[in-house]
Amino acid sequence: MSQHHEVRLRAQSMPVASSVTPLELFFDLVFVFALTQVTATMAAQLSGTALIRGLLVVALLWWSWTGYAWLANLVRADQGIARFGMFAAMAVMFVLALTIPEAFDDAPGGLSGPVVVAVCYFTFRALHLLLFYVLSRGDAGLRGQLLRFTPAMLAGTALLLAAAATDGTTRTWLWVAALVVDYAGTYFGGARGWRIRSAGHFAERHGLIVIIALGESIVAIGVGVARLPISWPIVAASTLGLALAGGLWWAYFGISAAAGEHALTTTAEHKRAGLARDAYSFLHLPLVAGIVLLALGLKKALEYVGDEQAHSLTDPLKGVALAALVGGLVMHLFAQAAFRWRTTGRLDPAQPAAALLVAPFAWLGAELPALATLAAVTVITVAVVALETRHRASTHH
Template sequence: MNTEARRRWLNPMRARAADEPHRVATPLELLFDLCFVVAVAQAALPLHHAISEDHVRDGVTHYLMVFFAIWWAWMNFTWFASAYDTDDNLYRITTLVQIAGALVLAAGVKPAFEDSDYAAITLGYVVMRLALVAQWLRAARNDPPRRVVALRYAAGITIVQVLWLAHLALPASWSTPVFVVLVVCELLVPAIAERAPGGPTTYHPHHIAERYGLFTIIVLGESVAAATVAVRAGLDEGEHRAELISVAVAGVIIVFALWWLYFDRSAHDLLTSLRASLVWGYGHYVIFAATAAIGAGLGVVVDHETHHSHVSRTVAGYAVAVPVALFLVAVWFLHVRPMQTGPHVVACPIVAALVLLAPLVPAPVPVIAGLVVVLVALTTVNAHGRQSFVNVD
């Protein structure tokens, strides 16, 4: 192997600067997101069917568990890449292994929902996580100032993966409580590792905000796809065409409004400390899971309108209302509350509460769409007021 080839294979993994100019998502990161959205879609589809068949509790439980595996693996790679993306051959190969793990996880979603069989999901998850361990060990070797941080990550992740594999041998009745314990263990790893001598890692606030924003857009696309299905069903179903097209239009409006609310302000200014970054990063579990669930909820409403579901109109309405309300509360808590003051700050939680009342009236999805449009209007007026105040100063 010549010197150039050796350099490409063994390029040291240096920490990237937290204030590096013009830092943007790479093509590899975009591929990573795209493949993970396949897993998100696989999780949302059985949630839709479970609610339509009136297996709400089991469907929601499985969905939240599966979505945690998807989100946590995506999040850990995203923050690691923000600090250590060298884009050399070893880095690319290790990242592609993580993507392969995500595809294995996606293939295991159906058995998890139908038979509570988490073997394939756990295998795919462990593959993703152990590939990241290899990345952290490489970072430990090449970044001496943060060696302890990297080794803590590698050790913590490895220990928890062993526990995940052991979890498969436990009785089914232990599955949920042990899952909760292991989730807590996963969440503690970054909190402990980043506080090691030399920490925290040099994540890039603008890059992180962009990565989260891109994933939010992609997951919102899943809900747009659900609205498209409603349009197609409306065109095919002469008897229920008006109702289905109304649901489709309202669904698209909801998605557009949620996009507007999420991107009303840049979030990078919020990532000012380790604590703030952890709260912001962890809180996005609610945003991502709720966003994907909105698409599933629209599917449930379509099933109800075409008499293909076993749930009432109210339950079908709540399949959309609950994730929309959770999205609004999460965006308020993570984006609005830390950056704004004044009476208008309570608009988001108030609208979220009204959204939860919408399923009690006829045509709940159009009502929800109207409520979020009003919230967007209030947000826009407030933003104009802030801008005018700045210009006067």
């Protein structure tokens, strides 16, 4: 490598003490739209199959996004070739996001939606690998890791293209296989070659994507009643939904985020990449997916309590809508518990306890008014978070 090129790469490297750049925030706006597309598609179809397929799309989006979180931790995203690569990746991901409603069921006319998704995914991931390869010049360990990482990406993309040639259940199972191959290939490929240059930046970047997901849940509350006249049930339900989202924010940013960043900062350098991969790349997937499901449940709950012509206040939330509300909350709470366990080595009982208290409403909620179910899960979540915060405050004094 020439001395000039080496100096240029060093100048573009991410400083140890750094924060997320504006370009990264701009980049994440595409994922705001993509998550909105997932929620809207699941809400329009509202079936068990739609729920499963929606989660598969979230997993595909997440694996796309997290690769660029690692890349932007190696070099500044707003400088040099990385800047142009980020803009190119944004364009590709925006096309993929536009195609989400047709990811499994192609609409008449135009291009094949499943093929467009597969091609966009391959292009997005290939750009990521190419940028990583160019920017890792001189780092034999990282380049070796990229070579171990590439076969899983290629195999996953091939399975997505195969899925595009099928339909129905076969297409869904091929999506499952594609994601399993891609995720498993990363895990079994090890982490010794990956680099975490700035622990603070890495933790902050993932915290911001959690904020984006929580923002989607708030958007879903508004969308659920946007065309309905304002009423006291809507006021009550929207306040409860905001309180529930606030409770999850409190649990993550009040306790989990700080513990994760501290662990990532203090972990020995040779173990840091493995911790980052497990706690952030893997365990943040169910954490974010749970919020996406919760957003769908909140959207339908607001529709139930606000649309007096279609539902009465005594109508329960049923089926997929109830499963999304309760299941999404339970998934998120267990994911937070797993994240804390992986980063601190301790299993805090608060989140699992809250999840176990909320879970029975997957059945109880079918007999209770929708507003009562929403109130119950909100009170449980906020109360447990408040008690845990108080306990931690008392033990640190």
